[in-house]
Amino acid sequence: MSNALPPDLIRLVVSLAVVVGFAFANAAVLVLVERKVCGHIQRRPGPFEVGPHGLLQTAIDGLKLMGKQILVPDNADTKLFRLAPILSFVPPIAALIVVPFAKVLQVRDLDIGVLFILSLAAVNVLAILVAGWSSANKYSLFGAIRAVAQNVAYEIPLLLSLLVVVMWVGSFRMSDIVAAQDGFWFVFTPMGFVAFLIYFVTGLAETNRAPFDLPEAESELTAGFHTEYAGMGFGLFFLGEYTNMLLMAAIATTCFLGGWNGPWFLAVSGTGVVATLIQLCWFLVKVYGIILVMVWIRWTFPRVRFDQLLNFCWKVLIPISMANLVATAVVAKLVPLG
Amino acid sequence: MIPRPDPSQETLVLNMGPQHPSTHGVLRVVLRLDGEYVLEAHPVIGYGHRMHELMGEVRTSSGFYANVGRMDYGGALSFGHGHVLAVEKLAGIEVPPRAEYIRVITTEMNRIASHLLWFGAFLLDLGAFTPILYSFDDREFILDLLEHVTGARLTFSYHRIGGVARDLDDKFIEGTRVFLRRMRERLDVYDKLVTGNVIFRKRAEGVGVIDKDTVLKYGATGPVARGSGLAYDIRRVEPYSVYPDLEFEIPTATEGDSFARYRVRLAEIEQCLRIVEQALDRLPDGPVQAKVPKKVKLGPGDAYQAVEAARGELDYYLVGDGSDVPYRMKIRPPSFSNLSLLGEVCQGVLLSDLVTIMGSLDLVIPEIDR
Amino acid sequence: MVDEVRAALEAAGAERADAVDHGALGVHVDARVPAGALRKAVEVLRGWEFLIEDVVGVDAAPEMMVVYHFNHVGGGCRVRLRVLTDRESPEVPTIQDIFPGANWHEREQHDFYGVMFAGHPDLSPLILPEDAGDLRPLRKKDKRLKSLGDVLPAFAPPEAGGEDA
Numbered sequence: 001m002s003n004a005l006p007p008d009l010i011r012l013v014v015s016l017a018v019v020v021g022f023a024f025a026n027a028a029v030l031v032l033v034e035r036k037v038c039g040h041i042q043r044r045p046g047p048f049e050v051g052p053h054g055l056l057q058t059a060i061d062g063l064k065l066m067g068k069q070i071l072v073p074d075n076a077d078t079k080l081f082r083l084a085p086i087l088s089f090v091p092p093i094a095a096l097i098v099v100p101f102a103k104v105l106q107v108r109d110l111d112i113g114v115l116f117i118l119s120l121a122a123v124n125v126l127a128i129l130v131a132g133w134s135s136a137n138k139y140s141l142f143g144a145i146r147a148v149a150q151n152v153a154y155e156i157p158l159l160l161s162l163l164v165v166v167m168w169v170g171s172f173r174m175s176d177i178v179a180a181q182d183g184f185w186f187v188f189t190p191m192g193f194v195a196f197l198i199y200f201v202t203g204l205a206e207t208n209r210a211p212f213d214l215p216e217a218e219s220e221l222t223a224g225f226h227t228e229y230a231g232m233g234f235g236l237f238f239l240g241e242y243t244n245m246l247l248m249a250a251i252a253t254t255c256f257l258g259g260w261n262g263p264w265f266l267a268v269s270g271t272g273v274v275a276t277l278i279q280l281c282w283f284l285v286k287v288y289g290i291i292l293v294m295v296w297i298r299w300t301f302p303r304v305r306f307d308q309l310l311n312f313c314w315k316v317l318i319p320i321s322m323a324n325l326v327a328t329a330v331v332a333k334l335v336p337l338g
Numbered sequence: 339m340i341p342r343p344d345p346s347q348e349t350l351v352l353n354m355g356p357q358h359p360s361t362h363g364v365l366r367v368v369l370r371l372d373g374e375y376v377l378e379a380h381p382v383i384g385y386g387h388r389m390h391e392l393m394g395e396v397r398t399s400s401g402f403y404a405n406v407g408r409m410d411y412g413g414a415l416s417f418g419h420g421h422v423l424a425v426e427k428l429a430g431i432e433v434p435p436r437a438e439y440i441r442v443i444t445t446e447m448n449r450i451a452s453h454l455l456w457f458g459a460f461l462l463d464l465g466a467f468t469p470i471l472y473s474f475d476d477r478e479f480i481l482d483l484l485e486h487v488t489g490a491r492l493t494f495s496y497h498r499i500g501g502v503a504r505d506l507d508d509k510f511i512e513g514t515r516v517f518l519r520r521m522r523e524r525l526d527v528y529d530k531l532v533t534g535n536v537i538f539r540k541r542a543e544g545v546g547v548i549d550k551d552t553v554l555k556y557g558a559t560g561p562v563a564r565g566s567g568l569a570y571d572i573r574r575v576e577p578y579s580v581y582p583d584l585e586f587e588i589p590t591a592t593e594g595d596s597f598a599r600y601r602v603r604l605a606e607i608e609q610c611l612r613i614v615e616q617a618l619d620r621l622p623d624g625p626v627q628a629k630v631p632k633k634v635k636l637g638p639g640d641a642y643q644a645v646e647a648a649r650g651e652l653d654y655y656l657v658g659d660g661s662d663v664p665y666r667m668k669i670r671p672p673s674f675s676n677l678s679l680l681g682e683v684c685q686g687v688l689l690s691d692l693v694t695i696m697g698s699l700d701l702v703i704p705e706i707d708r
Numbered sequence: 709m710v711d712e713v714r715a716a717l718e719a720a721g722a723e724r725a726d727a728v729d730h731g732a733l734g735v736h737v738d739a740r741v742p743a744g745a746l747r748k749a750v751e752v753l754r755g756w757e758f759l760i761e762d763v764v765g766v767d768a769a770p771e772m773m774v775v776y777h778f779n780h781v782g783g784g785c786r787v788r789l790r791v792l793t794d795r796e797s798p799e800v801p802t803i804q805d806i807f808p809g810a811n812w813h814e815r816e817q818h819d820f821y822g823v824m825f826a827g828h829p830d831l832s833p834l835i836l837p838e839d840a841g842d843l844r845p846l847r848k849k850d851k852r853l854k855s856l857g858d859v860l861p862a863f864a865p866p867e868a869g870g871e872d873a
Binding site: 339383384387389391392395424427553554555556557558559563568570574575576637638639640641642643644651653655657658659660665666668670674675678679682707708 | 730732733734735757758759760761762764766767775777779781782783784786788807808809811812820829830833834835836837845846852854858859860861
């Protein structure tokens with residue numbers, strides 16, 4: 001039997017299952033973490049009733065969401081309405097394929113890894129647009145309009161800041177980028193630091209996290225693009241949002257924070273089981289550190305206004321990232337890497 | 339006129355409300371939008387109308403009294419205070435000084451609670467989730483104290499014609515002194531947490547500017563008027579109760595924008611603390627209830643009583659016909675006039691600014707609808 | 709201040725403008741204005757720093773009364789204007805173009821009493837539902853209706869004895 005199936009395929013299927021499972025587990029944990037962190041920021045314990053310290057709260061909530069009827073509004077475009085949550089959830093999971101969790105823990109090491117991730121991440125805006133349009137609800141439409149303008153604008157500085165890294169390394173391949181950071185992380189170079197800050201801010205905007213959560217600004221648009229979604233339709237948007245956060249943090253870790261590399265004195269670059277576990281730990285610590293900062297920001301800041309958001313992008317972020325890119329090009333020419 | 343959809347124009351008519359997170363109740367604002375810009379904002383009210391004025395004309399004053407707290411769930415004691423003052427004025431009843439001091443102490447505590455509620459809700463409108471839980475923490479402290487003395491947490495029904503229902507006890511007085519100390523520290527926390535935040539400043543400064551003349555034309559009062567540079571506070575310009583004996587300032591700001599109203603309200607909390615502190619120090623001994631005839635006969639004649647509620651000037655106009663049931667009872671709630679200027683202020687602002695402006699007006703819809 | 713306002717109101721056509729005891733009645737100036745002179749009187753108040761408080765209807769026989777309250781922002785001068793109008797078809801001129809804040813107050817009184825505010829652009833129901841029609845909830849039914857002189861002695865016919873508020 002084992003001869004009938006190519007081992008590569010088995011490896012692919014198993015890794016895909018692991019990645020999808022990881023995405024779900026990540027969302028479940030993040031929802032709980034978000035609520036707990038939010039609770040402690042707000043001087044309350046957060047969910048506390050289900051299970052010890054409320055640890056099972058997310059599981060119960062997930063069950064509740066699955067048990068709910070999926071309602072489609074009368075005037076909605078039914079096909080698109082049902083498609084949108086899937087569009088929002090699948091691409092970020094697919095993008096996880098090229099993320100190097102450790103030296104050997106990577107499903108596919110594409111030579112266009114960064115491009116692959118960014119193109120899949122861009123589908124998110126399509127999902128929001130489809131959801132907002134098909135709902136036949138004015139608030140949803142407003143959410144969609146905002147999302148498109150916001151994501152299109154913020155995609156530019158996002159790409160420019162990643163280009164800094166790509167230009168430095170000279171490769172789109174994720175494993176090359178990590179390997180280039182063996183010893184020093186890009187975040188500790190002046191250009192890398194600026195690019196990291198820009199990337200972080202645009203990442204917040206791309207994942208529609210506060211203070212840039214305008215597409216779902218609930219005090220203005222009730223719930224924005226997902227106003228009409230109930231049950232698992234909403235649940236999938238939720239999963240998509242948290243997977244997107246994970247993806248954004250994973251790219252930041254890979255491109256700026258040295259990926260699975262530990263700090264200098266703790267770097268482990270082997271391919272054995274123990275070394276892989278250590279590398280995985282470093283990777284996850286960095287990823288969840290970034291996510292915690294995102295959560296922290298969400299519960300601390302008010303929401304920006306729409307025009308301020310776009311002005312900030314076009315007038316501040318894009319010029320700075322352009323200048324940063326030019327500076328990187330000059331320096332990379334003068335000081336070849338390695 | 340309520341905006342209607344017009345296919346010949348490239349505008350969108352949006353019904354904000356009656357159920358909407360930032361209309362704080364059942365207010366409906368019909369908007370005509372050009373993209374994100376508000377061309378026209380038309381508030382539609384009356385969804386929570388309960389005809390309190392008619393109830394006031396068929397019940398005795400003490401029978402109606404329980405209704406007034408239901409109009410403003412945020413600052414119910416000011417509404418009660420105004421009502422009993424109006425009835426006492428028309429019936430010619432003298433109130434013992436201790437009762438009047440107690441009324442002022444509890445009303446001011448209630449005013450702080452109301453401003454704290456507003457503080458949280460306003461920032462929630464701006465998308466900041468956390469401050470509301472900080473301010474509710476302090477508000478709980480006040481509500482617990484008031485519950486101890488009045489028996490209720492929101493609709494207190496604490497006043498009686500000619501006095502108050504229960505005397506203050508040591509537990510309340512001690513607790514209030516603890517609260518005064520705590521609240522002064524907490525105001526600094528609020529300042530650090532919110533006032534300097536750059537996103538908050540950008541959202542609130544210069545948004546919803548209401549000039550002096552608009553305030554006069556629309557009869558806006560309370561922090562809305564004071565944020566526009568008018569030092570108009572009934573407690574000072576038309577003193578009632580024991581306010582003339584107490585030292586406090588009327589905080590004002592001249593910018594007239596949402597941030598000015600924010601600053602005025604926070605400064606008012608400080609002044610309320612001063613008032614409570616002084617009133618506690620001067621609290622005289624004596625009865626808390628005057629001798630009042632079984633049937634409080636009103637008039638014939640009419641009387642007008644203005645008080646400063648948490649949201650602005652609250653007026654009761656009572657016409658008595660010599661019986662114990664008022665012939666006419668008119669309530670002039672502050673939010674009614676404050677909301678009526680929304681249409682003028684909101685021309686050409688962004689949708690997000692509309693939410694900011696509505697939040698900064700501190701609307702309580704049941705009081706508008708009565 | 710009070711005397712100036714009284715004089716100005718009388719010059720604007722008020723029948724009488726009395727200074728009354730604020731402590732007992734809650735207002736400083738109590739003026740009786742014929743419907744025709746109302747707008748002029750209100751314009752006088754608009755010229756000073758008065759803000760509009762409310763517009764109140766009082767249903768009585770034989771005539772009903774519409775009461776306007778204004779207050780000076782500096783305090784010390786709260787003005788009441790009383791306008792008498794026919795009970796069957798009450799009509800007074802609107803003041804919403806002078807004080808836009810009166811717009812809602814007038815609509816509210818139109819809801820409750822059916823008072824026509826001549827010149828008002830939109831008297832559609834404000835607080836009552838759109839289909840309220842002729843509900844007029846605050847109109848007194850026959851049993852409850854009293855004569856104006858009984859509730860406000862100042863308005864009693866001279867022979868009944870009541871005089872001067």
